[in-house]
Amino acid sequence: MLKIYILLICVSFSLIHAQLTIKPEVFLQAETSLRKYMDEGTPSCFVYEITGKEKIPMKVNVPVDEVAGRYVVLMNSRSKTERIYSQNENKLRSIALEDIKKYFVDEVSDSYKITRVGFEYEQKNEKIDIVGAFVMFHQLVEGLPVRGDAFIYMYYDAFSNIKKIEYSWLRTEKKVLSENECYVDDVSQHRNRLMQKVVEVNEDMERENVRGGLYDAILSWRMVSNDTGNNILIPSVIYLGHFDDLGITRYLSFDIVLFSKSLGDF
Numbered sequence: 001m002l003k004i005y006i007l008l009i010c011v012s013f014s015l016i017h018a019q020l021t022i023k024p025e026v027f028l029q030a031e032t033s034l035r036k037y038m039d040e041g042t043p044s045c046f047v048y049e050i051t052g053k054e055k056i057p058m059k060v061n062v063p064v065d066e067v068a069g070r071y072v073v074l075m076n077s078r079s080k081t082e083r084i085y086s087q088n089e090n091k092l093r094s095i096a097l098e099d100i101k102k103y104f105v106d107e108v109s110d111s112y113k114i115t116r117v118g119f120e121y122e123q124k125n126e127k128i129d130i131v132g133a134f135v136m137f138h139q140l141v142e143g144l145p146v147r148g149d150a151f152i153y154m155y156y157d158a159f160s161n162i163k164k165i166e167y168s169w170l171r172t173e174k175k176v177l178s179e180n181e182c183y184v185d186d187v188s189q190h191r192n193r194l195m196q197k198v199v200e201v202n203e204d205m206e207r208e209n210v211r212g213g214l215y216d217a218i219l220s221w222r223m224v225s226n227d228t229g230n231n232i233l234i235p236s237v238i239y240l241g242h243f244d245d246l247g248i249t250r251y252l253s254f255d256i257v258l259f260s261k262s263l264g265d266f
Contacts, residue, residue, distance in 0.1 A: 019205035020205055020211075021214070023213065029218075030190065046177055047232050050171070050172055053168060053170060054171050056108055071169075077162045078161055089117045092160065095135075114135060128247075132155065132157055137152040145238070149223060150223065172233065185259070193256050212242055216240040221236065235259070
């Protein structure tokens with residue numbers, strides 16, 4: 001185990017002067033995920049077929065419109081009067097968690113995870129004000145978030161009043177894979193694919209003259225289409241990061257699938 005730590009620290013030091021840095025614990029989180037899959041054999045030995053989308057029942061009587069494959073709920077909340085003056089992510093998360101329980105049925109409460117918080121800005125006379133915010137929840141399957149069209153967006157005004165809800169919720173069916181179909185990347189293969197992606201991101205950030213870092217690696221499902229056109233969920237690791245853009249915190253994310261097998265075989 002000591003060799004693994006030495007290798008991770010060396011890799012981290014080599015990226016200190018890059019546009020995108022990686023904390024050593026991010027490598028450890030990713031490797032722990034891979035070892036869990038390899039040791040337990042699940043969920044790396046099954047995938048989920050997507051059988052359709054679901055309209056979630058709500059606790060309040062409001063119009064729900066379907067727009068471009070998503071459900072949209074316009075709200076008219078005006079109860080809060082304290083303006084948002086800072087990027088207080090924890091406070092906004094707490095508000096969103098209260099709201100999702102207030103508006104959606106209890107069955108949803110165990111099947112989501114907050115994956116992103118963002119703020120909307122407006123500049124006037126060299127002053128930047130927060131004029132809105134959003135919180136993104138991703139749908140959970142087998143306790144893991146789904147990357148793709150499986151989410152709930154909560155949009156807020158400058159006073160943290162909810163203005164709009166937008167969501168897309170999936171119906172899924174488990175498909176167990178045989179031993180011959182289970183080809184999961186080992187630690188070395190995954191690390192190589194990660195570093196290739198980091199090089200690409202570094203090049204983009206260098207062109208934009210911004211710097212940032214990766215701070216988390218999360219087990220997830222990624223929604224993809226196989227060669228026959230069927231949409232399926234396969235296991236992956238989401239890497240989350242942020243960077244500074246003229247004093248404003250921006251976020252970035254990408255994921256690397258754990259399978260090294262052609263999707264056409266599933």
